Amino acid sequence: MHEASVALSTIEAVKDIEKREKIKASRVIVEVGEGSGVNIDALSFCLSSIIKEEGLNISFEFVKKDITAFCSECNKEITLTNLSYICPVCKNISLNITEGMELNIKEIEGESVEG
Amino acid sequence: MKVKVVYPILKGNDEIAKQLKERFDEHGVLVFNLISSPGAGKTTFLENLIKNLSRFYRIGVIVGDIEDTVDAERLSKPGVLSVQLNTKGACHLDAGMIREGLSFFDLSKLDVLIIENVGNLVCPSDFYLGEDFKLVILSVTEGDDKPKKYPGTFFKADCVLINKTDLIPYTNFSLEKAKNDILSINPKVRIFEIQATKEETLFDFVRFLEEKIRWKKKKV
Numbered sequence: 001m002h003e004a005s006v007a008l009s010t011i012e013a014v015k016d017i018e019k020r021e022k023i024k025a026s027r028v029i030v031e032v033g034e035g036s037g038v039n040i041d042a043l044s045f046c047l048s049s050i051i052k053e054e055g056l057n058i059s060f061e062f063v064k065k066d067i068t069a070f071c072s073e074c075n076k077e078i079t080l081t082n083l084s085y086i087c088p089v090c091k092n093i094s095l096n097i098t099e100g101m102e103l104n105i106k107e108i109e110g111e112s113v114e115g
Numbered sequence: 116m117k118v119k120v121v122y123p124i125l126k127g128n129d130e131i132a133k134q135l136k137e138r139f140d141e142h143g144v145l146v147f148n149l150i151s152s153p154g155a156g157k158t159t160f161l162e163n164l165i166k167n168l169s170r171f172y173r174i175g176v177i178v179g180d181i182e183d184t185v186d187a188e189r190l191s192k193p194g195v196l197s198v199q200l201n202t203k204g205a206c207h208l209d210a211g212m213i214r215e216g217l218s219f220f221d222l223s224k225l226d227v228l229i230i231e232n233v234g235n236l237v238c239p240s241d242f243y244l245g246e247d248f249k250l251v252i253l254s255v256t257e258g259d260d261k262p263k264k265y266p267g268t269f270f271k272a273d274c275v276l277i278n279k280t281d282l283i284p285y286t287n288f289s290l291e292k293a294k295n296d297i298l299s300i301n302p303k304v305r306i307f308e309i310q311a312t313k314e315e316t317l318f319d320f321v322r323f324l325e326e327k328i329r330w331k332k333k334k335v
Contacts, residue, residue: 010124037241
């Protein structure tokens with residue numbers, strides 16, 4: 001259940017962006033890579049508890065990202081399933097992960113605040 | 116108004132971890148993050164590893180547990196400084212906790228720093244602590260199905276120790292299946308078979324670690 005600490009970090013991140021962008025967030029989009037180890041349902045549950053506790057009015061949306069990698073043998077991007085570092089086409093094990101490990105805030109929507 | 120950003124949620128942790136890594140590198144201290152489920156044999160393994168290593172290297176240990184100090188007491192040996200961190204409910208160590216724990220150490224007087232994470236095969240692997248490598252222990256009594264059930268941790272491991280191999284005859288654990296499953300998740304991982312209670316079964320891993328210690332020293 002490290003989603004509880006991830007949720008706390010998410011709220012901190014939102015507050016940081018709010019301050020930087022002079023905005024009051026009402027909608028936040030979070031991208032969660034398959035390889036990030038974060039369970040979206042658990043994260044969503046933890047976030048809703050914090051929002052209630054802190055009296056915030058923010059809705060969270062999640063974008064799930066597959067793990068993709070560049071296979072030097074096939075010379076193209078491939079999607080990795082079941083958390084495995086092997087190219088499903090040619091079985092190459094020298095892959096460069098290009099996407100799918102991220103845990104980022106991607107977009108924040110809200111009203112701008114002065115000052 | 117919409118603002119597009121790329122703001123890593125664990126930025127706070129990763130920034131601290133990066134600073135820790137710089138401090139470890141500056142002093143040439145090799146750091147590994149030891150992860151396993153509870154009861155896999157982390158502390159017993161470390162007791163015997165330290166017995167082997169402390170003759171030649173200066174070792175520090177940071178032990179993470181939810182409560183209690185029994186592990187740090189077990190690992191406090193002459194010449195080995197061991198610090199217990201209690202996470203008070205948290206299922207993993209984060210970089211901020213390591214930074215606090217480091218206040219007890221003089222990095223210029225260490226060759227190796229071992230971080231024994233909270234016993235948990237899920238969460239610890241998501242928090243980078245500035246380590247050089249992640250070491251995962253899988254024990255025979257947990258069952259050979261665990262790598263496929265907890266792929267995240269094995270995906271991020273640099274090295275896996277299969278522990279309690281002397282118990283294989285009393286279980287339905289297949290060493291071949293366990294190894295194949297680990298390698299199917301992470302084909303480049305190094306696997307060692309050990310019996311943590313028997314010091315002599317650790318020699319291959321000790322040699323591997325000594326190479327790493329020398330490599331880290333050379334980088335300074």
